[in-house]
Amino acid sequence: MDAGLLEQMLLGALLGLSVYLPLRCGQLSLATPGFFAIGGTVAALLSTREPALAGSGSTYPITSVLLEMAIAAMLTGVLAMGLGRVVLRLRGIYLAIATIALVEILRVVTLNLEFTGGALGIFGIPQPFDSAAGYASFTLALLALICWLCDRLEKTRPGRAMAAIRDDDLAAASQGINTADTKLLAFVLSALVAGITGVVAAHFFNSWNAKLGNFDASITTLAFVVFGGSRTWLGPVFGGLLLTALPELLRPVGDLRLIVFGVVILVGPLFFPQGVVTPELLKTLKRRIRLPPTPTAQGGKP
């Protein structure tokens, strides 16, 4: 498979996880492309304007990329903490639209500011890897790490609290769960994942502009999660990989490819209302390949 496409799929999976985290506690936040754009802009600005990061080798040093990630994570994290306190008081579709508004405001501001390159954006972002395969393996490692963290999260107290809030906000609160803090945690984690992904994407795309975080992106990333399934982290990963690849895989059908893409997201939820990957499906699969189901899937730790 083409490594460039693989890299895009992996980025899609990461963005899917970013939408999945708030949705896991029932919060439909579409702010992911906004934080993604912030991460990308941070990477683009630092790597093109800061000579100290460039290093001496022929390729841009990985340590600088990691440093950009740390800075992007800090920035998006702090921003999400501030914004989250305010927007998470909203519910359901109101939250979704408030976050779309945030993404749009951010896009318009980036489009008009001088130092972000305006409509053209920033070009010539240095490359830490010679090939797309290098990017793909780096991103695969990142994805694996974040998946592992999500898996841990699902089995620990905050993760369970998120699931409880998703099932019933008030009931969870009455059981002593701090719903405001738990929602905020999910929102901040989502922003961190999106910001870090933006850093990798900026280097991979080689240029960065305001178009990369817009309304379309909000909805596409939501489709990753709803199509893949929002009850386990495997769902958004699957959805992100598949739905990013689909328009490319459909290239042979030419002009029809986006129509076929539309048909897939139209029909998918009809046949898989819980998303394609559900905890039940995973259990069945585990039984099929004769692995004992993990005890934590049932009862969990005290």
Add this chain to the structure above:
Amino acid sequence: METLLQVLFNGLSVGAVYALFALGYTLVFSVLGVINFAHGAIFTLGAYFTYLLIGGAVGANGLLAGLQLPFALPFWLALPLAGVAAAALALMVERIAFRPLRDRGSDPLLALITSLGAGVILVNLIQLLVGAESYSIPVGTLGSLPAALSIAGAKVRSVQVILLAIAGLLLAALSLWIDGSRSGKALQAVSEDPITAQLLGINSTRMIQIAFGISGFLAGMTGGLVGLSVSIAGPYFGIGYGLKGLGVLVLGGLGSVPGAVLGGLIIGLAEACVPADLSGYKDAVSFGLLFLVLLIRPQGLLGRPQSSKV
């Protein structure tokens, strides 16, 4: 030099478009509690239908290249017909993207995705059939009307006057229907509680179809009007309006008809007040406004607060 009256007129005519757009969302939202993301695509199709019905020819880049209808209707006839075609399309969207989910009792959130899918299909179908180029509805369409009228010293484009007049007419008809007719009352009952309404002998499915039909009709007419006043900037041109309409909808309060109108006018006027050298920030102004209102009044300006229970 723009006079205050001119700014007011620009704001009102843009605001009227937003209001009509938001009303289409509102009708569907009030009966189903979900947002129809295919609404922008239906709006776009309304514009193309209008263009074709007044006798416009398809450009060279689509499967239908060179197609021209054998007749050319006057704009006054083409616009409502485009509305009817758009309504038919909205009913189709309801049938394939909404009803199957309802029949299975699925999570309403899924309708966001299925309607988005329907929208993607429609937009790309347009691109496939008539190409991505922009079309404009010729000024001559309006007959002998002058391009601009002079009202109290301000120059106002006559297109804007027509747009405002039609929008006002549609809004008045809609509120008369909702508050004054039996079926309008039935619609309100369904939006209050579909199951109780069904028990009281109202055919909920029928009311949902009516909501979709009217919402499609409004979207189609609005598309034609915007096509006339600005131009049809390609298959994706409904998306920007769709997004703004969504903002208007929430600003005014989800499910509230007067709220949608108020929200549209506020955002239209606010945008018209942005000075020309800062026009790049226009979209940020409207969404900033929306954001602020959400924080102060989460249910929107005229919406009812939701109560929640376990």
